[in-house]
Amino acid sequence: EVQLVESGGALVQPGGSLRLSCAASGFTFSYYSMNWVRQAPGKGLEWVSYISFSDTTIYYADSVKGRFTISRDNAKNSLYLQMNSLRAEDTAVYYCARGTSSGWNWGQGTLVTVSS
Amino acid sequence: IQMTQSPSSLSASVGDRVTITCRASQSINTYLNWYQQKPGKAPKVLIYAASSLQSGVPSRFSGSGSGTEFTLTISSLKPEDFATYYCQQSSSIPQTFGQGTKVEIK
Numbered sequence: 001e002v003q004l005v006e007s008g009g010a011l012v013q014p015g016g017s018l019r020l021s022c023a024a025s026g027f028t029f030s031y032y033s034m035n036w037v038r039q040a041p042g043k044g045l046e047w048v049s050y051i052s053f054s055d056t057t058i059y060y061a062d063s064v065k066g067r068f069t070i071s072r073d074n075a076k077n078s079l080y081l082q083m084n085s086l087r088a089e090d091t092a093v094y095y096c097a098r099g100t101s102s103g104w105n106w107g108q109g110t111l112v113t114v115s116s
Numbered sequence: 117i118q119m120t121q122s123p124s125s126l127s128a129s130v131g132d133r134v135t136i137t138c139r140a141s142q143s144i145n146t147y148l149n150w151y152q153q154k155p156g157k158a159p160k161v162l163i164y165a166a167s168s169l170q171s172g173v174p175s176r177f178s179g180s181g182s183g184t185e186f187t188l189t190i191s192s193l194k195p196e197d198f199a200t201y202y203c204q205q206s207s208s209i210p211q212t213f214g215q216g217t218k219v220e221i222k
Contacts, residue, residue, distance in 0.1 A: 035211070044202065044213065044214075044215045045153075045202055045204075045213040046213075047210045047211065047212060047213065050209050050210060050211075059209055059210055061210065095158055095159075099206075099211070101164070101165070101206075102165070102168070102170065103149045103151070103161030103163075103164040103170060103204075103206075104149070104151075104159075104161065104204075104211075106158035106159055106160075107158065108157075108158055109158055
């Protein structure tokens with residue numbers, strides 16, 4: 001069974017940093033591209049970042065470019081999102097998601113709250 | 117690629133037929149997925165490749181369309197179907213989402 005488990009969400013002050021992790025199991029992690037998607041309270045889904053299976057291709061949403069860094073460790077079956085210079089508008093549930101030809105598989109999400 | 121869903125919300129009764137539309141800003145062939153999301157839960161894929169039903173999803177859900185216009189239809193609404201529905205294009209990266217359609221109880 002495919003499982004994605006996010007962790008690392010917390011309350012952080014504006015300007016602070018946070019690193020999210022996503023532990024993958026139930027599939028060959030190194031074969032799949034991965035994404036981070038966020039959802040602000042009461043809002044829709046916003047794609048944040050993409051990393052290819054071999055991490056040679058990386059994309060970011062304009063809203064996080066220059067502040068967030070996606071990475072992966074295929075040996076540890078793990079995906080990461082380093083978030084710096086956090087703003088109030090970054091407050092959201094952050095999901096990691098596996099891309100497949102039959103739709104995405106999602107983790108349960110981790111809550112990031114940016115507030116003083 | 118921008119994805120636009122309509123309506124943003126709708127009220128319907130159990131047993132109603134419900135149709136949600138999703139339009140892409142350029143042709144995406146049939147690279148279109150539909151998700152259902154309930155409060156506090158992650159999205160769950162219902163339909164992929166515009167019209168293929170994900171394993172385990174009830175047959176009252178169906179999808180159609182190609183190019184730039186797509187529809188998700190629920191043939192007879194059940195109580196567990198009250199949720200928010202999102203379309204997503206998988207034609208190019210980033211694989212963008214529509215803004216969502218909230219299906220509420222009338």
